Amino acid sequence: xLSTEEIEKRIWEIKKEFGSRLFIPGHHYQKxxxxxxxxxxxxxxxLAQAAAENKEAEHIVFCGVHFMAETADMLTGxxxxxxxxxxxxxxxxxxxxxxxxxxxxxxxxxxxxxDTIIPLTYVxxxxxxxxxxxxxxxxxxxxxxxxxxxxWALEQKKRILFLPDQHLGRNTAFDLGIPLEEMAVWNPIxxxxxGPSEPARxxxxxxxxxxxxxxxxxxxxxxxxxxxxxxxxxxxxxxxxVVQLADLAGSTxxxxxxxxxxxxxxxxxxxTEMNLVNRLISLNPDKEIVSLNPYMxxxxxxxxxxxxxxLWSLEALAEGKGVNRIIVEKEDAKQAVLALNRMLxx
Ligand code: 13P
Ligand code: SF4
Numbered sequence: 001x002l003s004t005e006e007i008e009k010r011i012w013e014i015k016k017e018f019g020s021r022l023f024i025p026g027h028h029y030q031k032x033x034x035x036x037x038x039x040x041x042x043x044x045x046x047l048a049q050a051a052a053e054n055k056e057a058e059h060i061v062f063c064g065v066h067f068m069a070e071t072a073d074m075l076t077g078x079x080x081x082x083x084x085x086x087x088x089x090x091x092x093x094x095x096x097x098x099x100x101x102x103x104x105x106x107x108x109x110x111x112x113x114x115d116t117i118i119p120l121t122y123v124x125x126x127x128x129x130x131x132x133x134x135x136x137x138x139x140x141x142x143x144x145x146x147x148x149x150x151x152w153a154l155e156q157k158k159r160i161l162f163l164p165d166q167h168l169g170r171n172t173a174f175d176l177g178i179p180l181e182e183m184a185v186w187n188p189i190x191x192x193x194x195g196p197s198e199p200a201r202x203x204x205x206x207x208x209x210x211x212x213x214x215x216x217x218x219x220x221x222x223x224x225x226x227x228x229x230x231x232x233x234x235x236x237x238x239x240x241x242v243v244q245l246a247d248l249a250g251s252t253x254x255x256x257x258x259x260x261x262x263x264x265x266x267x268x269x270x271x272t273e274m275n276l277v278n279r280l281i282s283l284n285p286d287k288e289i290v291s292l293n294p295y296m297x298x299x300x301x302x303x304x305x306x307x308x309x310x311l312w313s314l315e316a317l318a319e320g321k322g323v324n325r326i327i328v329e330k331e332d333a334k335q336a337v338l339a340l341n342r343m344l345x346x
Contacts, residue, residue, distance in 0.1 A: 004033075007307045011037055014314040022317070023057035025050055025072065027064035028252040029273040029302045034063050034310055043253040044068065044123050045142040051075045052344065059083065059322065061313050063305050065091045069326040070127045074333045075340060082326045083317075085309040090301050091124050093237075096207035097164035099128040101188040106136070108191060109161060109203060117203065118157040120149060122165045123343075124209075127328040127336045129163055134338030141343060143236050143251035146172040152346050159200070161186070164207030171236045171243045173202045180240070212237035214297045215271035220245045223269045223292065232292060233258060234271030242271065252276055259284060274298040 002010070015022060015037065025047045026038030035041060040050045047064065051072035054060070060082045062069040066089060073082040109117055119138040121129050130140055137156070141149040150172050153160050162169030166185055173183060184193045184200035193200070215238050223230055233248040233255055243249045248258060252272060259268055264286035270277045271292035278296075281289045291297065316323040328336065 002311075004307065007311050008036075011307075011311055011314060014318050017318065018059065020056050021058045022314075023054055023060045025060065025062055025064065025068075027068060027302065028256065028276045028279075029299050030063045030305060031275055031303060032279060033307050034305055035279070037310065038063060043142065043144055043251045045144045045251070046253060047072070048075060048123065048142070048340065049344065054080075059317055061085060061310070061317070062326070063310065065089045065094075065301055066326070067091055067094045067124055067126060070328050071123060071130075071340065073326050073328050074127065074130075074337050081322055083313055083322050084305075084324050084326050085313040086304040086306075087324050088301065089304040092301065093122075093165055093207050093209045094124045094126055094129075097121075097125060097129055097188065097205055099126070099132060102129055102132050102163065104191060105161070105186050105188060105205075106132075109186070109193075112193075113159055113199070116158040117161050118153045118159070119161045119163065120153050120169075121163040121339065122146075122168055123340075125164055127332045130336035130339045131332040132335075133163070134335040134340075134342075138339060139342035139346065140339045141168075141172075143168060144253055145343065145346070146236070147175060149343060149346055150176060154201075159203060161203045161205070163205040165209065165237060166204040166206055167208055167212070167239055167243075168236050169202060169204045170240050171238075171249065174240065178202055209237040211273055211297045211299045212271070213239065214295075215239075215242050215292045217241050217245060219271075219292050219294075223290075227267060227269070227290075230267040230269045230288075230290075231262075232269045232271070234292065238271050246271065256280065259287065259289065262287060272297075273302065275302070 024039050026035050026041045052075040069084040119133045121133045183202040185204045187206045232246040234246040236249050267288040269292045274296040277291045
């Protein structure tokens with residue numbers, strides 16, 4: 001087995017050998033050991049845009065999770081190949097909505113509400129769900145453009161079915177002035193709408209991020225009591241209660257921008273994935289930064305991409321045989337791209 005130094009040296013060699021024929025995007029939640037090799041880092045929106053704009057790279061080794069690699073595959077040309085260094089790098093939230101459940105939900109909800117619903121899907125969803133949304137006139141959203149897209153959707157139809165993250169959907173609609181009483185939750189297991197009221201305008205899919213649900217009201221109360229001068233900043237995948245109690249909420253890019261631009265000596269409690277919190281701590285030694293949940297919250301699937309997997313993926317390319325190529329089936333891709341392009345153009 002190779003030492004860390006040997007692995008790093010070999011990755012630099014392969015990157016040099018391929019030059020601009022190889023592109024490595026890295027999501028903000030990736031480990032530092034991986035991020036050091038990223039040609040571009042970003043939140044989900046930035047990475048989707050980077051993929052759409054990159055016409056040059058023949059090989060895209062995606063350091064993120066499966067749905068991000070699918071998105072990159074759909075937004076790049078037929079002669080560009082996307083790989084995921086570890087196929088187990090999925091997203092538990094994306095897995096909470098499958099296409100059969102979604103079609104059944106649509107059947108039931110349109111029977112109830114007629115042609116008054118437009119579907120939206122968080123990019124954290126499979127290509128099949130994006131295709132469903134594209135096919136029905138809807139768009140994808142990311143945490144940094146959710147407000148604009150939900151606003152657009154409400155100009156198209158009276159109601160929205162928001163997949164698969166109930167929290168991002170609820171937080172965004174609430175920000176736009178829609179009261180909680182006008183939101184209901186679609187439970188894909190019982191196939192029922194759960195309160196609080198009917199008829200609802202915002203139909204939230206009952207999915208969540210298991211990482212962001214770990215930031216609680218109790219964590220906030222603790223910070224307010226022990227460090228009253230700390231600014232609490234969280235990701236909108238956190239629950240509505242947590243987002244309301246926090247001082248600021250936004251995508252990973254927003255969190256990074258806010259903290260980087262803040263004055264020296266400012267204090268921050270951050271409610272998002274552990275690798276990003278640790279990176280913020282090391283990049284901002286002049287500020288006091290802690291995780292909102294003191295136990296730190298790793299995204300275990302993101303963390304599956306590590307140095308050995310990255311090298312394995314690159315070494316295969318160097319040998320002329322890509323591994324773990326991500327290919328979205330043509331028909332799904334055609335319709336999913338409708339949802340993605342609507343998002344990118346709004
Ligand atoms: P953003 O980087 O778009 O904020 O997404 C966060 C996330 O959970 C990605 O899976
Ligand atoms: Fe999915 Fe949450 Fe991990 Fe993001 S942090 S990839 S939403 S499980």
